[in-house]
Amino acid sequence: MSPRQWIHSSLTTLAGGRVHQNTSIREDASTRTMTKPFIVHRFAVDRGDLRGDDITKTYVEEVQLFVHDVPGDYTVIDGILIAMRGLLDGRVDQPNGIIRCTWLEDSEDFRDDKMGTILRYGRYQIKHRS
Secondary structure, three states: OOOHHHHHHHHHHOOOEEEHHHHOOOOOOOHHHHHOEEEEEEEEEEEEEEOOOOOOOOOEEEEEEEEOOOOOHHHHHHHHHHHHEEEEEEEOHHHEEEEEEEEEEEEEEEEEOOOEEEEEEEEEEEEEEE
16 A cells, blocks of 8 residues: 555545545635545655665655644644544554654644635655555
């Protein structure tokens, strides 16, 4: 299972069908009608981790998990970020190639006027096998 599939399926247990890939959302008026809160995941560079050892190929990939909600109070977003950290930080899933998922940070408060939401993100590092 790829890190993207693993994150998506893990978050689905937390947020049901309100988990989206970054490129699956159009930033237009249709976003304003989406059920909130929702989570969007965005993956960064996937890079080799253990260099010089051809026996075990491991990689490190970072992911940002954006939590969007209706403008107003950030309490719901903060609760989801805490739940995500409890679900993902330190998690190991060897059968699916996940060596370890590590929480790196939670962001400051943001407002997205295009999407009509407020948001924060959690950033994680996923160490995995190919």
